[in-house]
Amino acid sequence: MSDAKKTPVETDVLIVGAGPAGMAAAIALRRSAPEGAKPRVVVLDKGRSPGSHVLSGAIIDPSGFEGLLSPEEIGKLPVEAHVCKESFRMLFGPRKSLKVPWVPPLMHSRGFPVGSLTKIAAYLCSIAEKEGAEIYTGYAVTELIEENGRIVGARTGEKGVGKDGKPKSNHLPQEEIRAAVTVLAEGGCGILTGKLAEAKGLGGVRRQTYALAIKELIEVPAGTQTAGEVMHTFGYPSADGTYGGGFVYHVSETQVMAGYVYSLDYRRPETDPHLLFRRFKASAAVQKHIAGGKTAAYGAKVIPEGGYYSALKPYFPGCVIVGDAAGLLDSLRIKGVHIALQSGRAAARAILAELKDGRGLETYPELLERTRGWKEIKRVRNVRASFRHGTIPGIIGAGMAWATCGAFPFWRLRGFEKPDSAEMEPLKPGAIEKEAAGAPPASPLSPDRLTDVFMSGTIHDEDQPCHLKILDPAKCAECRGRYGAPCTRFCPAEVYRLEEGRLQIDFSNCLHCKTCKIKCPLENIDWTFPQGGDGPRYTRM
Amino acid sequence: MHVIVCIKQVPDSTNVRINPETNTLMREGVESILNPFDEYALEEGLRLRDAGARLSVVSMGPPQAAAILREALARGADAAYLLSDRAFAGADTLATGYAISCAIRKIDPSPDLVLFGKQAIDGDTAQVGPGVAEMLGIPLLAYIRELSAGEDGSFTATVSTDDGEETVEGKFPAVMTVLKEAHAPRFAPLAGAMAARRAKVTVWSAADVGADPARCGLNGSPTKVVRIFPPPSKGGALRVDAREDADAAAAEILRLVKEKGILPQ
Ligand SMILES: Cc1cc2nc3c(=O)[nH]c(=O)nc-3n(C[C@H](O)[C@H](O)[C@H](O)COP(=O)(O)OP(=O)(O)OC[C@H]3O[C@@H](n4cnc5c(N)ncnc54)[C@H](O)[C@@H]3O)c2cc1C
Numbered sequence: 001m002s003d004a005k006k007t008p009v010e011t012d013v014l015i016v017g018a019g020p021a022g023m024a025a026a027i028a029l030r031r032s033a034p035e036g037a038k039p040r041v042v043v044l045d046k047g048r049s050p051g052s053h054v055l056s057g058a059i060i061d062p063s064g065f066e067g068l069l070s071p072e073e074i075g076k077l078p079v080e081a082h083v084c085k086e087s088f089r090m091l092f093g094p095r096k097s098l099k100v101p102w103v104p105p106l107m108h109s110r111g112f113p114v115g116s117l118t119k120i121a122a123y124l125c126s127i128a129e130k131e132g133a134e135i136y137t138g139y140a141v142t143e144l145i146e147e148n149g150r151i152v153g154a155r156t157g158e159k160g161v162g163k164d165g166k167p168k169s170n171h172l173p174q175e176e177i178r179a180a181v182t183v184l185a186e187g188g189c190g191i192l193t194g195k196l197a198e199a200k201g202l203g204g205v206r207r208q209t210y211a212l213a214i215k216e217l218i219e220v221p222a223g224t225q226t227a228g229e230v231m232h233t234f235g236y237p238s239a240d241g242t243y244g245g246g247f248v249y250h251v252s253e254t255q256v257m258a259g260y261v262y263s264l265d266y267r268r269p270e271t272d273p274h275l276l277f278r279r280f281k282a283s284a285a286v287q288k289h290i291a292g293g294k295t296a297a298y299g300a301k302v303i304p305e306g307g308y309y310s311a312l313k314p315y316f317p318g319c320v321i322v323g324d325a326a327g328l329l330d331s332l333r334i335k336g337v338h339i340a341l342q343s344g345r346a347a348a349r350a351i352l353a354e355l356k357d358g359r360g361l362e363t364y365p366e367l368l369e370r371t372r373g374w375k376e377i378k379r380v381r382n383v384r385a386s387f388r389h390g391t392i393p394g395i396i397g398a399g400m401a402w403a404t405c406g407a408f409p410f411w412r413l414r415g416f417e418k419p420d421s422a423e424m425e426p427l428k429p430g431a432i433e434k435e436a437a438g439a440p441p442a443s444p445l446s447p448d449r450l451t452d453v454f455m456s457g458t459i460h461d462e463d464q465p466c467h468l469k470i471l472d473p474a475k476c477a478e479c480r481g482r483y484g485a486p487c488t489r490f491c492p493a494e495v496y497r498l499e500e501g502r503l504q505i506d507f508s509n510c511l512h513c514k515t516c517k518i519k520c521p522l523e524n525i526d527w528t529f530p531q532g533g534d535g536p537r538y539t540r541m
Numbered sequence: 542m543h544v545i546v547c548i549k550q551v552p553d554s555t556n557v558r559i560n561p562e563t564n565t566l567m568r569e570g571v572e573s574i575l576n577p578f579d580e581y582a583l584e585e586g587l588r589l590r591d592a593g594a595r596l597s598v599v600s601m602g603p604p605q606a607a608a609i610l611r612e613a614l615a616r617g618a619d620a621a622y623l624l625s626d627r628a629f630a631g632a633d634t635l636a637t638g639y640a641i642s643c644a645i646r647k648i649d650p651s652p653d654l655v656l657f658g659k660q661a662i663d664g665d666t667a668q669v670g671p672g673v674a675e676m677l678g679i680p681l682l683a684y685i686r687e688l689s690a691g692e693d694g695s696f697t698a699t700v701s702t703d704d705g706e707e708t709v710e711g712k713f714p715a716v717m718t719v720l721k722e723a724h725a726p727r728f729a730p731l732a733g734a735m736a737a738r739r740a741k742v743t744v745w746s747a748a749d750v751g752a753d754p755a756r757c758g759l760n761g762s763p764t765k766v767v768r769i770f771p772p773p774s775k776g777g778a779l780r781v782d783a784r785e786d787a788d789a790a791a792a793e794i795l796r797l798v799k800e801k802g803i804l805p806q
Contacts, residue, residue, distance in 0.1 A: 007732075009731060009732055009735060042735075044731075049572060134735065134738060136731060136734050136735070138728075139731055156731055159728040160725075160727070160728060168725065169724060169725055170584075170724075170725045170726060170727040170728060172727070172728040172730055175730060175731045175732060177731070537553075537572070539571070539572060
């Protein structure tokens with residue numbers, strides 16, 4: 001096997017990322033190809049096991065599974081509940097809140113399955129494996145290979161490199177995979193996707209804008225809650241009009257998913273999203289759902305929120321981009337799973353044509369536009385930008401967009417000319433202390449950041465080079481003066497700490513959410529891949 | 542030279558929690574992994590294979606345990622065997638050792654070296670390796686941290702003992718259990734993982750290895766588990782907060798250590 005290392009692996013299709021988008025492509029590729037002409041499909045994921053790096057809400061629009069899975073397989077999805085009661089609440093403060101009396105039917109998800117996407121991704125992996133796709137976890141894909149204007153495959157990351165950068169006794173060199181088609185299914189803020197889009201001008205009309213989502217699984221006493229009940233909130237604790245909201249999903253009688261989503265175009269450097277999450281949980285409206293409970297798991301991830309105008313051109317010769325990686329998410333409902341699944345299927349059709357005739361991959365953008373998911377994204381194309389003008393215009397904008405099936409506003413709203421990183425204002429004196437004042441005391445239901453990080457199961461081999469690279473240390477000093485080192489607050493894993501005025505990076509805590517890459521005001525942090533298999537170990541997020 | 546490494550699939554204890562009401566393991570969300578100590582036994586086996594030995598791996602467990610055997614194949618093992626049979630269920634260390642020794646005899650009546658991890662993290666008994674040595678009638682060297690094999694069937698091993706280290710020279714055959722201080726386990730190359738996916742894992746029942754049913758599983762296990770419980774936490778831990786002033790905290794720790802008589806005054 002040691003000689004095999006040198007000859008590159010060859011496959012028809014290489015899929016980078018085993019989330020819903022990648023798995024839908026894998027399943028559809030193997031299922032729709034005629035017997036005898038099934039393509040070889042290799043899927044690589046950097047998580048230790050299937051689903052380890054997949055985190056979501058999640059209420060799933062089941063339309064994504066139609067045509068991909070059999071009714072019997074849909075029946076066996078690892079979910080314990082379907083949405084039976086849904087409410088939307090505007091929070092005015094820690095105590096006061098108001099139930100929104102009427103919401104557009106578009107927003108409703110009654111009857112939809114609600115559960116852990118980690119488990120669903122693992123389930124999709126098992127189906128894909130049965131169909132003959134090959135899934136290998138613990139391998140980060142760190143580089144695309146381009147030849148003559150075409151992507152022809154990729155390379156995996158090295159393993160066994162010491163913190164001094166020198167190979168250790170168990171060093172494993174990079175390996176090369178040659179593929180007729182490479183599918184980028186990296187999820188939000190994908191590193192390879194970002195580099196390709198930048199180099200080849202695949203960006204949308206607007207820049208992508210992200211939200212950081214922080215989430216816990218809370219175990220509550222039996223008999224106190226109803227499986228399938230869900231609540232969405234907006235308003236408090238976001239005080240300054242930044243787009244943000246919370247969710248509480250009862251995925252079983254004893255398990256609650258509680259999460260807080262906060263847009264990364266926020267302006268105040270003192271912002272601490274984890275603290276906002278704790279305030280959200282401490283509010284009366286949320287306490288009703290989680291009181292007496294105990295946090296059992298934790299995680300964080302970014303959501304590409306820009307929608308229609310920020311979506312990438314998802315095709316380059318030899319390569320297609322699917323799911324969150326391409327920015328395919330309904331930013332009104334914060335639902336992306338069904339669109340990820342539909343984009344994976346659309347990609348599979350284009351890929352099969354390409355494999356047969358040597359062309360057809362370029363039809364993917366068109367096939368994508370015909371999916372239901374894409375039409376949804378288009379309908380709500382102005383919603384996210386409406387919220388840039390505050391919550392109330394946002395709600396009005398969203399309502400009008402719904403009522404006119406997306407026709408209103410008729411023009412393209414402004415916004416997102418700048419990247420999220422550039423949306424930071426200088427720190428005002430005393431702002432950090434003010435922000436932190438009155439923080440909820442730590443408890444089993446309101447763990448501090450580090451206790452939460454422990455519950456994510458994240459771990460990195462500490463004898464490896466730090467994967468979070470500070471590009472110019474001098475800029476960190478500048479940032480401290482101007483913004484007060486916001487990385488020490490926005491990182492949901494407490495990776496960044498100030499130690500005697502110096503920035504200390506505890507990369508082993510990293511949850512791979514990429515917030516630092518997105519929000520560092522001086523764009524001074526480069527997120528590179530740690531050793532494959534390292535990172536969070538989600539099992540039920 | 543033929544090396545046989547025995548490995549076990551265990552629940553990942555970093556995630557295991559105990560239900561306080563029933564005192565049973567909460568398995569929800571707990572993954573199965575290759576026993577961390579066995580990683581090191583496998584690595585020693587692979588190193589001997591790098592030098593020309595043949596390497597077989599054996600496990601006993603449910604059909605899912607084939608996953609760890611495939612991992613071993615992906616890293617370079619030549620052949621993999623899984624003992625999987627309801628008859629083996631409920632085995633204690635004696636019955637497990639018996640079943641594995643039957644399998645080893647079937648794989649090779651005279652192996653040169655049989656390797657085990659020091660212990661499995663789910664039971665922590667460290668008894669199966671020594672038990673197999675006894676049943677096979679092969680000398681045992683427990684807790685090795687270093688091993689090198691000579692050309693002529695001789696070996697030199699470093700063994701950790703309670704009060705130091707011993708360097709042992711000897712001749713194969715031997716059974717050894719390996720500590721985590723040995724060489725860092727290697728990673729499976731992708732090409733290896735691909736080959737392992739297609740490789741065969743031989744599955745054997747009790748009858749296949751000629752095991753006496755009376756000595757297998759629950760029937761062959763004199764040990765009975767009466768009760769499982771988490772050790773009560775002792776409490777009374779003292780915390781010194783070093784976040785504000787590390788020097789003061791260090792001085793406080795020193796004072797406490799002296800006060801409790803842990804250090805001579
Ligand atoms: C808190 C939260 C709540 C949400 N709620 C909902 C909801 O209720 N309903 C809904 O429909 N959607 C929801 N979403 C959105 C939904 O989770 C995403 O749209 C969906 O997960 C996208 O799937 P994907 O396959 O594109 O990417 P992902 O699920 O992100 O999967 C990407 C995979 O690729 C791997 N990967 C990335 N780069 C590499 C690389 N270079 N090499 C190897 N592997 C790599 C990652 O490890 C990961 O496993 C929510 C998201 C969040 C964060």
